[in-house]
Amino acid sequence: MYIPLVFLSLIGFCITGLFGRQIGPKGAAALTTSCLFMSLLLSLFAFYEVGLMGSFVYIRLATWVSSEVLLINWGFMFDSLTVVMCVVVTFVSTLVHLYSIEYMSHDPHLPRFMSYLSLFTFFMLILVTADNFIQMFLGWEGVGLCSYLLINFWFTRVQANKAAIKAMILNRIGDFCLIIGILVIFINYKSVDYTTVAALTPFFKTKTVNFLNIDFNILSLIGIFLFFGAVGKSAQLGLHTWLPDAMEGPTPVSALIHAATMVTAGVFLIARSSFIYEHASHILEFITLLGAATAFFASSVGLVQNDLKRVIAYSTCSQLGYMVFSCGLSDYSAGIFHLANHAFFKALLFLGAGAIIHAVNDEQDMRKMGGLKNLVPFTYSVMVIGSLALIGFPFLAGFYSKDLVLELAYGRYTSYSHFSYYLGTFGAFLTAFYSTRLLCLTFLVKPNGYKSVIGFSQETFSNISIALCCLAVPSIFIGFYTKDLIVGVGNDFFGTAIYVNPKTLHVFDAEFTDFFYKILPVTLSLTGAGLSFFLYNFQSNILFSLKTSFIGRKIYTFLNKKWFFDKIYNECFGQFFFKFGYSMSYKSIDRGVFEIMGPTGLSSTALKTAYQIHESQTKSLYHYTLIILTTLSVLICFRQIWIIFEYNIDYRSIIIVFIALFFITNNNNK
Template structure:
């Protein structure tokens, strides 16, 4: 049963990819969707056995690598953390498959698309079920590959090509850091499976390692590298720029990869490595700062974006910041609780956005929509549910996890706790504002699009509506139903899957913070929601005057251009590396130094010397006698000179003279 959860998706992917031409679009869609639905049902059984009854399952499939120093098995570990992720991944993936049957029905390459979706799900399941870092890295790289294929699915579009390459390159930076962390673990622990590393970490907590000729704390270096791997995958500040651009792919791709599963892999990695991070408080502080800044940055940027999917993408980036700084404050279970809750309502928002885009002839600019409330009432209802859950409206799913993160942040009673609480609370206000702005511009304002498009807008078909309805139910209830089980005071749901040092444990403190600070985030969320509704309904001129003022223009430009991160990367990093790669690396080093000192220069010099020697062969014996005499005299003279001054000459000078000799010959030959 447990292996079927993982391998059903790759079976469906193989059938759709290899036999899609024979199966046809409907056949490939039916097989892949059926496999994912069965996998989801089996995940529920696994959750019942492992999560509710506390019976972890460990499966050793076969030996993968076996040498004197390294032993790696294909092993799968099903603990409460893993089965929770399996339920989330398979549930959302099965609904995205169902949604795609109708959304992509016009596309002639539907079998290939369904194959990619199932392949992505398979690698994500490999990532979360692995019992060692190397096997986890296989899934980690696999979801990166699948995301590239899915973002670039419409490969004839230049923007899709650029977005896919950008996602791949930015993730390679994080993946390199993760690989460095894994190598350090292997060198020092002599093992890479989670259980061995968790047991040995207390023994090595004071060990130092020489890294780049600096003596550094071993666990701190490992923690930094693992975290920067998570930064790339979970789109934290600095490596976040790929996430909004990845919206160029089809909408089901956005829902599956960039809302529910792939981007949460970094948060999962931090939670899975809690047994390391709990011994390095300085790195936990770094994680907290990165997460808090990301949540604030993305929330402010989302205020002025006009592309519907891009607004939701920045919302994802902001919510990932909440999860990361919750983990940085040693509340991994709270961060994971928000991860699982967020997956449902963010997938609902993305798929609802796809339904809207489908209804208005693939238009994504919210300024060209409006007046859709009565034309697409079901989709409007789904967007409202998703938006209210996102802003943390009381008693919806987001309310139970998002506000809890801010409570435990304030309950730390530290400077970083207050900083993350403040930035998170401001981010909550901004989130509510742009969520209401999205709903108003799309559904409630006067129609501003083309008449032919708006008049023919209608709700989507049954498959899309079923998928949205199934996502709406957990978006309303799942937070209430699972809060006490996952993060309730005294709950042992995660057991040994997550380790928290008693010195960092502050769930009880968070329960007793003042009512004002407990209710401030939800009050600001409601304020942002109703202020956006009021301003866009009755004071649109006021917003226009603010935007066109001197300061307003600069602020709007700053936020609309995403804090100029793309501009800085393009002009100061990309251009530098392009110029260095062509002018310095290629023209000067490869075509210059290497060719002069390498085979080309050497062969040219030898041919030149050989040609000169050939010209000396005149056939007259007195010429040869003269050459023998002169050569003997020169060699004897050099020997005597070396005996006199050889002690004062550096041997390295001979190498320089040798290089200059070949360079002069090569230059002379090129001039001719």
């Protein structure tokens, strides 16, 4: 049951990818969707057996690498953390496959698209079911590859090319750090298995390692490198710029990869490595600060975005910040609970946005929409559900998880936790404001688009509607029905899957937090939603006055330029490396050193030397005898000099002198 859960999606990819032309678009769509649906059913069985019944499952398939002390097995570990992720991944992926059948029906390359989606799901399942860091890294790199392929699916579009390359490069930065972290683990632990590393970690609490001539605590070094890997994949502040640009891909790609699954891999990695982070408190504090800053930053930038999908993309970035700082406060279970809830309503928002774009002839600018409430009422209903769940409206999915994250943050009673609480609470206000702004500009205000587009907008009840219905139900009820199961006080749902130091356990303290601080996030969310609804529907002239004022223009420009992160990266890093690559790497090294040492240098010198030696042949025995005697005398002299000065002369300096003379001679000859 567990092996097919992982490999059914790979089977769908192989058949569709190899025989897509033979089975056709309908066959490819039916096959891949059926495989994912069966994986979903198996995931639900696994959740019942492992999550509810507490039956931990470990499967060892075969030996992958066996070399000296390095032993890596193909193994699958199903604990409560894994089965939660499996249900989320397969549920969302199945509905995205179903949605794509109609959304991409006009595309002639539908089999290729469906095969990429299935391959992505396979690698994501490999990532969450792996029992060691190397196998996890295989899935990690696989989802990065599929992200590149899917963002760049319409490869004839220049913006899609640029977005895919940007996503790949920024993820490479994080992946490089993750590799270093895994290597440090292997060098010190002599193993990469989760269980072995978890068992040995307490013995490394006080041990240090010399890195860059500085002594670091081993666990802190491992933790920071693993976290930098998570920063790249989960689009935290600093490596976040790829996520909004990735909206150039088809909308189902945005829903699957950049909302529900791939971007949550970093949060999963932090939770999976909790046995390391719990012994590195300084790293947890850094994680808390960066996560809170990301939540606030992304929600502030989302205020002024006009592209429908980019608004939702920045909300994804913001919600990932909540998950990360929750893990930084040792509330891993609350972070995973928010991850699961967020997957449903964020996928609903993205797929609903795709339905809107489909209805208005592929227009994505919200300023050119409006008045769609009566034209696409079903889509309007599901977007309202998704937006209310996102802002944490009482008794919807987001309310139970996001408010719990903020409540636990305040209940920690440290400066870091209160910093994250206040930033997260204000971020919740901004999130509610721009989510309601999205609904108003798209559905409620007077139509602003072209009559030929807006007037003929309509929706069809088919696969798109089925997928939206299936996502709307958990977006409403999943938080209510699973909160006590997963994160209830005194609950041990995750068991040994997540380790929390008893000294940092504060879930009981959070129960006694003042009522004012418990109610503040939801109050600000409702205030932000109401304020946005009022301004955009009845007092838009106030917004215009604010934007056109001196301070308003400065703030609007600052937010619209995304805090100038792209500008800084382009001018300080991009242009620098372009100039360095041309003037230094290409001109001085490739065309300079390599040419002199290679084709135009050594070869020409060897030819000239050979010609001179050839010219020196006089065919006289006396001359040859003189040369032999002179050479022997010189060699004996050099030997004697070397014996005398061997303790005072470094042979490396002689080599440098010879190389310098060689270059000087070469330049003089030219």
